[in-house]
Amino acid sequence: MISIVILGTGNVAKHLFDAFLAVDQVKILQVVGRSQKQLLEFSKFTEVTTGFQQIKEADIYLIAVSDDAIGEVSGRLANNKGVVVHTSGSYPMDSMLAIERRGVFYPLQSFTKGKKVDFRKIPICLEATLQKDYLLLDHLAHLISDQVFHITSEQRKTIHLAAVFVNNFTNHLYKIGNDLCTEQHIPFELLQPLITETADKINTLNPHEAQTGPAKRGDITTIENHLGLLKNKTQKEIYSLLSNSIKKDYEQEL
Amino acid sequence: MISIVILGTGNVAKHLFDAFLAVDQVKILQVVGRSQKQLLEFSKFTEVTTGFQQIKEADIYLIAVSDDAIGEVSGRLANNKGVVVHTSGSYPMDSMLAIERRGVFYPLQSFTKGKKVDFRKIPICLEATLQKDYLLLDHLAHLISDQVFHITSEQRKTIHLAAVFVNNFTNHLYKIGNDLCTEQHIPFELLQPLITETADKINTLNPHEAQTGPAKRGDITTIENHLGLLKNKTQKEIYSLLSNSIKKDYEQEL
Numbered sequence: 083m084i085s086i087v088i089l090g091t092g093n094v095a096k097h098l099f100d101a102f103l104a105v106d107q108v109k110i111l112q113v114v115g116r117s118q119k120q121l122l123e124f125s126k127f128t129e130v131t132t133g134f135q136q137i138k139e140a141d142i143y144l145i146a147v148s149d150d151a152i153g154e155v156s157g158r159l160a161n162n163k164g165v166v167v168h169t170s171g172s173y174p175m176d177s178m179l180a181i182e183r184r185g186v187f188y189p190l191q192s193f194t195k196g197k198k199v200d201f202r203k204i205p206i207c208l209e210a211t212l213q214k215d216y217l218l219l220d221h222l223a224h225l226i227s228d229q230v231f232h233i234t235s236e237q238r239k240t241i242h243l244a245a246v247f248v249n250n251f252t253n254h255l256y257k258i259g260n261d262l263c264t265e266q267h268i269p270f271e272l273l274q275p276l277i278t279e280t281a282d283k284i285n286t287l288n289p290h291e292a293q294t295g296p297a298k299r300g301d302i303t304t305i306e307n308h309l310g311l312l313k314n315k316t317q318k319e320i321y322s323l324l325s326n327s328i329k330k331d332y333e334q335e336l
Numbered sequence: 337m338i339s340i341v342i343l344g345t346g347n348v349a350k351h352l353f354d355a356f357l358a359v360d361q362v363k364i365l366q367v368v369g370r371s372q373k374q375l376l377e378f379s380k381f382t383e384v385t386t387g388f389q390q391i392k393e394a395d396i397y398l399i400a401v402s403d404d405a406i407g408e409v410s411g412r413l414a415n416n417k418g419v420v421v422h423t424s425g426s427y428p429m430d431s432m433l434a435i436e437r438r439g440v441f442y443p444l445q446s447f448t449k450g451k452k453v454d455f456r457k458i459p460i461c462l463e464a465t466l467q468k469d470y471l472l473l474d475h476l477a478h479l480i481s482d483q484v485f486h487i488t489s490e491q492r493k494t495i496h497l498a499a500v501f502v503n504n505f506t507n508h509l510y511k512i513g514n515d516l517c518t519e520q521h522i523p524f525e526l527l528q529p530l531i532t533e534t535a536d537k538i539n540t541l542n543p544h545e546a547q548t549g550p551a552k553r554g555d556i557t558t559i560e561n562h563l564g565l566l567k568n569k570t571q572k573e574i575y576s577l578l579s580n581s582i583k584k585d586y587e588q589e590l
Contacts, residue, residue, distance in 0.1 A: 248513040
């Protein structure tokens with residue numbers, strides 16, 4: 083049985099809480115948060131507290147708070163005995179200076195409130211200073227996911243950066259697609275099967291092979307027609323920059 | 337029974353062929369192509385020809401060739417009696433000047449050779465000059481898809497442009513994510529659940545609501561760290577431009 087305390091009440095905290103709650107070999111001793119209101123939904127299943135003085139002894143402390151708050155929260159755990167891990171993509175492990183037994187337990191997914199995810203498919207990126215702690219985290223991670231990886235803080239930085247490209251920026255392209263459709267009274271739903279297929283395709287092809295479109299073909303006429311259609315200056319800039327970047331990738335092959 | 341002739345042997349032609357082959361109410365009389373070799377896989381199921389002189393009389397002629405070739409191919413069909421439609425996202429219907437009974441039958445999807453798609457979910461965008469032809473196309477489209485839309489040539493231009501953003505450009509962002517991972521010896525598979533979830537999310541949230549990340553939060557520290565990590569000049573430009581574009585969207589709300 084692994085005992086854990088979760089610090090934080092946001093999306094990551096809630097999704098991890100739900101995943102661990104479903105596992106017999108894990109006991110969630112406590113959830114720690116700043117707001118009684120946010121703690122309410124956890125209190126049906128375990129103990130909750132707003133006070134750092136009341137924190138229980140546990141095997142693992144999971145910090146699931148915003149990056150800005152990790153330093154302070156981890157500092158408060160300096161006298162506890164268990165391993166202290168944060169769940170952030172970009173915060174370096176060694177920045178939790180006050181903690182000797184420190185680690186990272188980073189689930190690589192974008193969580194949305196109220197939207198269930200299949201945790202077994204979510205990659206969990208692990209790191210720890212001590213090998214025995216790494217093994218404990220590895221054991222814990224495998225209880226909820228089939229995708230567990232050893233990732234250094236340096237690699238994690240790159241993963242987080244790559245995630246910004248494939249998640250945040252991709253979503254922004256969807257947003258531009260949505261705006262263009264709205265202007266012409268076209269339901270955005272029309273684009274959804276294409277969006278799904280685009281994401282699905284790279285399970286079987288690598289993105290370089292999967293590329294299609296006017297920029298890849300070097301179809302200047304279509305590119306100019308598209309730029310002519312775009313009224314918004316930023317959209318034009320994005321169209322040009324991404325088209326040129328695609329063109330460059332395929333010109334190199336000639 | 338609707339009789340059709342398909343002109344073209346590429347991905348769109350092949351996927352439409354497969355979809356119509358599975359429908360009792362459609363008879364594919366012929367597939368017309370330039371290369372005997374490409375026609376081979378169709379010849380097991382229907383007649384094939386490389387000669388425009390041998391084209392049969394049909395209710396509908398489906399042109400599934402590259403945009404550059406639509407003008408020439410449609411011109412050769414000027415003396416046939418059926419409705420002539422092309423399947424392109426960007427080619428205006430009225431550019432098929434020689435054809436009186438003209439229309440568009442545009443399946444909005446990115447087809448990959450050998451990768452099956454569920455045609456019932458693929459939006460089909462229809463247009464025709466004559467109402468009776470529109471009704472025929474509408475009937476034909478519903479035989480293979482549940483998503484049939486009347487879309488003008490003007491709207492279709494915008495859809496095609498929006499598709500470049502959500503498909504071609506999105507795939508390019510995946511490619512950058514892949515490159516970043518490769519440099520740091522991180523398996524790209526780690527990002528795939530995130531990519532799937534990002535695409536899936538906009539089935540329930542609109543992309544504006546679904547946006548997350550440092551640019552939306554105005555988290556300058558993370559943005560600067562990311563720009564510091566990027567070595568490639570074009571990747572830096574893409575990161576800055578997209579981050580600024582996201583920032584602008586959310587600043588307007590303050």
